[in-house]
Amino acid sequence: MRILVLGGDGYLGWPTAMHFSRRGDDVFVVDDFTRRACHTERGTDSLTPVSSLMDRVAAWRQIAGRDIGYEVLDICDFPKLRALMKDFQPDTIIHYGEIPSAPYSMIDRDHAWETQRNNVEGTLNVLFAMREVAPHAHLVKLGTMGEYGTPNIDIEEGYIDIEHNGRTDRLPFPKLPGSFYHLSKVHDTHNIHFACRIWGMRATDLNQGVVYGIHTDDTEVDDRLLTRFDYDEIFGTALNRFCVQAVIGHPITVYGSGHQTRGFLNIRDTIQCIELATRNPAGAGEMRVFNQFTQTFSVMQLAEEVVEAARHLGYNATLSRVDNPRVELEEHYYNPTHTGLLDLGLEPRLLSEELIETVLHTVERFKDRVNPRAIDPATRWR
Amino acid sequence: MRILVLGGDGYLGWPTAMHFSRRGDDVFVVDDFTRRACHTERGTDSLTPVSSLMDRVAAWRQIAGRDIGYEVLDICDFPKLRALMKDFQPDTIIHYGEIPSAPYSMIDRDHAWETQRNNVEGTLNVLFAMREVAPHAHLVKLGTMGEYGTPNIDIEEGYIDIEHNGRTDRLPFPKLPGSFYHLSKVHDTHNIHFACRIWGMRATDLNQGVVYGIHTDDTEVDDRLLTRFDYDEIFGTALNRFCVQAVIGHPITVYGSGHQTRGFLNIRDTIQCIELATRNPAGAGEMRVFNQFTQTFSVMQLAEEVVEAARHLGYNATLSRVDNPRVELEEHYYNPTHTGLLDLGLEPRLLSEELIETVLHTVERFKDRVNPRAIDPATRWR
Numbered sequence: 001m002r003i004l005v006l007g008g009d010g011y012l013g014w015p016t017a018m019h020f021s022r023r024g025d026d027v028f029v030v031d032d033f034t035r036r037a038c039h040t041e042r043g044t045d046s047l048t049p050v051s052s053l054m055d056r057v058a059a060w061r062q063i064a065g066r067d068i069g070y071e072v073l074d075i076c077d078f079p080k081l082r083a084l085m086k087d088f089q090p091d092t093i094i095h096y097g098e099i100p101s102a103p104y105s106m107i108d109r110d111h112a113w114e115t116q117r118n119n120v121e122g123t124l125n126v127l128f129a130m131r132e133v134a135p136h137a138h139l140v141k142l143g144t145m146g147e148y149g150t151p152n153i154d155i156e157e158g159y160i161d162i163e164h165n166g167r168t169d170r171l172p173f174p175k176l177p178g179s180f181y182h183l184s185k186v187h188d189t190h191n192i193h194f195a196c197r198i199w200g201m202r203a204t205d206l207n208q209g210v211v212y213g214i215h216t217d218d219t220e221v222d223d224r225l226l227t228r229f230d231y232d233e234i235f236g237t238a239l240n241r242f243c244v245q246a247v248i249g250h251p252i253t254v255y256g257s258g259h260q261t262r263g264f265l266n267i268r269d270t271i272q273c274i275e276l277a278t279r280n281p282a283g284a285g286e287m288r289v290f291n292q293f294t295q296t297f298s299v300m301q302l303a304e305e306v307v308e309a310a311r312h313l314g315y316n317a318t319l320s321r322v323d324n325p326r327v328e329l330e331e332h333y334y335n336p337t338h339t340g341l342l343d344l345g346l347e348p349r350l351l352s353e354e355l356i357e358t359v360l361h362t363v364e365r366f367k368d369r370v371n372p373r374a375i376d377p378a379t380r381w382r
Numbered sequence: 383m384r385i386l387v388l389g390g391d392g393y394l395g396w397p398t399a400m401h402f403s404r405r406g407d408d409v410f411v412v413d414d415f416t417r418r419a420c421h422t423e424r425g426t427d428s429l430t431p432v433s434s435l436m437d438r439v440a441a442w443r444q445i446a447g448r449d450i451g452y453e454v455l456d457i458c459d460f461p462k463l464r465a466l467m468k469d470f471q472p473d474t475i476i477h478y479g480e481i482p483s484a485p486y487s488m489i490d491r492d493h494a495w496e497t498q499r500n501n502v503e504g505t506l507n508v509l510f511a512m513r514e515v516a517p518h519a520h521l522v523k524l525g526t527m528g529e530y531g532t533p534n535i536d537i538e539e540g541y542i543d544i545e546h547n548g549r550t551d552r553l554p555f556p557k558l559p560g561s562f563y564h565l566s567k568v569h570d571t572h573n574i575h576f577a578c579r580i581w582g583m584r585a586t587d588l589n590q591g592v593v594y595g596i597h598t599d600d601t602e603v604d605d606r607l608l609t610r611f612d613y614d615e616i617f618g619t620a621l622n623r624f625c626v627q628a629v630i631g632h633p634i635t636v637y638g639s640g641h642q643t644r645g646f647l648n649i650r651d652t653i654q655c656i657e658l659a660t661r662n663p664a665g666a667g668e669m670r671v672f673n674q675f676t677q678t679f680s681v682m683q684l685a686e687e688v689v690e691a692a693r694h695l696g697y698n699a700t701l702s703r704v705d706n707p708r709v710e711l712e713e714h715y716y717n718p719t720h721t722g723l724l725d726l727g728l729e730p731r732l733l734s735e736e737l738i739e740t741v742l743h744t745v746e747r748f749k750d751r752v753n754p755r756a757i758d759p760a761t762r763w764r
Contacts, residue, residue, distance in 0.1 A: 078491055109460055109510035113503055120502070120569070121495055124562075128491035152551035153544060162535060162544060162556075167715070169534035174544070174553035175572065176579075180506075183576055187502070187569040190557065194565055198709040198763050327580040333549070381580050 158289020
């Protein structure tokens with residue numbers, strides 16, 4: 001297949017590009033390094049030293065003997081995106097090309113709008129470019145479980161059958177997003193749904209949980225193929241952040257009660273899910289939605305798992321509850337459905353102490369790169 | 383009260399400004415003339431000759447003896463908007479300041495994005511400016527019934543109680559918007575809801591039906607106080623457009639079967655609703671939603687009413703079904719709730735032949751200004 005990876009320089013994008021390339025697909029990567037620029041702005045960086053995209057592609061050619069095409073391109077530049085898609089003629093467009101941080105979007109008005117502008121305009125451009133030059137391609141778009149928030153009912157996969165006053169309809173699942181970033185994904189979802197309904201496009205919207213882990217089969221082969229690993233308060237996510245804290249002797253910071261429960265998955269399962277969605281495309285006119293995670297944990301549970309694993313490696317890790325910088329329910333019901341990808345054949349790699357130890361060992365290798373200033377929460381919702 | 387009217391140069395904005403000014407409120411109008419510029423771009427114009435904002439304000443001072451303050455300001459310019467709001471300290475912000483056309487948003491990618499950018503960025507700026515300099519003000523925001531689309535269940539006012547697998551929650555009503563414009567309003571609604579939830583803001587989201595009519599108590603006093611009246615395929619709405627077609631001898635163009643059913647209201651009732659929402663503000667932290675219309679009609683019913691009224695005035699009006707340029711259900715269930723504003727005291731002026739005749743008479747006065755090229759639908763959804 002011809003696979004276009006938007007945001008192919010990122011945490012998930014680069015491993016995705018290598019994965020499909022290794023499988024023999026024709027892969028083309030687009031990125032404008034927004035994530036790297038955001039880190040430069042915040043004075044932070046990936047824990048792992050990340051090669052430039054050019055060096056990654058060269059290393060991949062040397063190691064795997066396969067070419068990954070690439071272009072440095074902002075997908076908000078519509079004429080350039082359209083020209084690229086016309087030229088490459090993708091079968092599948094895997095769209096990671098968005099600013100991915102809730103705290104970043106909550107810094108102030110400029111960051112809120114920049115997140116929404118970048119994400120919504122980019123996705124709108126993808127839809128219009130598909131319509132004009134690749135109408136049969138399948139869009140695989142990364143959304144987030146955070147679009148749903150924490151309603152008091154079971155969360156279905158994108159749609160819900162509602163019976164009301166004796167009539168029924170299957171309608172988009174109501175959304176309670178928790179940041180301007182999560183809102184940008186909700187806006188995307190509505191725009192994509194509309195494009196599918198009126199233009200007959202095919203799309204899969206993947207409402208992904210929190211991804212953890214540092215390695216895929218390809219990243220662990222050679223340091224030049226490493227993917228990024230964020231641990232700072234802006235871009236780091238729960239488990240990854242906790243592992244860095246444990247190794248550098250910083251208390252593991254749990255926001256609020258820690259009873260907030262979320263869906264999680266291993267980075268290797270992200271790749272598996274993306275592959276399943278890609279090999280089993282949505283039908284014409286369909287926006288198919290999957291909830292992409294394998295397990296739910298409370299933040300406190302995760303923190304305790306990291307403490308336990310770290311102690312086995314000789315680290316005297318401690319927990320520290322800090323004032324919750326976010327506005328979110330700390331005690332809530334949470335039972336999201338996630339059967340769609342399992343039905344397609346997903347075989348989850350559940351969280352294990354072994355996985356946490358692998359992450360901890362990798363963190364150890366790069367711990368001199370940690371900037372302790374960047375760990376405590378500084379961005380507040382109120 | 384101190385009332386800030388965003389988009390105060392428009393069809394509804396200008397009559398709203400005069401209405402509150404006459405009632406003794408301190409009114410300040412903001413506009414950047416986007417609507418006038420869009421008309422210039424499309425080579426169209428209001429049927430009624432519309433004075434400049436400066437001349438309107440001067441005429442109002444002369445006729446009503448009251449001052450309406452104004453500033454030519456793009457609300458997408460955040461520092462300027464914030465400075466203005468800090469200075470004026472509004473009690474109520476009535477927000478009409480958006481590009482209001484579904485067809486305009488469907489012209490191409492640039493118009494789709496310009497509509498979403500302008501509307502979403504402007505509203506986001508209003509929210510951040512309120513948070514920073516007017517946190518106790520009440521936002522009265524114009525949405526549209528078109529956010530809901532035509533689901534197969536009764537449409538509630540903004541929220542719906544869902545029972546699912548034995549649990550219940552009151553959640554945002556699912557949305558099926560029918561154009562990139564309608565989508566922009568859905569995006570706004572989600573952003574506003576979030577701001578109310580996390581910052582404790584007060585907002586009323588008015589999901590308005592299609593407005594018809596040409597006069598309010600203030601516009602009919604003097605031609606310099608007239609409001610705009612759009613009849614073209616881009617900005618004209620059903621009944622107003624039909625009246626112009628009847629007077630100039632153009633067949634009344636019904637899109638598709640004409641069985642599409644929508645909520646409608648008289649422009650005078652828009653003013654009444656805005657007043658009711660303003661005098662009875664939402665609570666802190668609440669995004670209150672009202673469905674703002676007084677009657678539902680099918681497009682065909684409306685067209686037939688215009689034919690009938692026009693015949694009584696001696697016009698041989700005819701109906702013409704044209705291919706529907708939009709993608710929308712032409713046969714559908716439609717039963718939206720609209721009790722919230724009635725409960726606040728709304729006394730609807732229902733559609734009458736007399737009202738249609740009044741519109742027809744005003745159209746007659748200005749019929750030499752009609753550009754026949756602008757009437758037939760040229761903008762297509764597919």
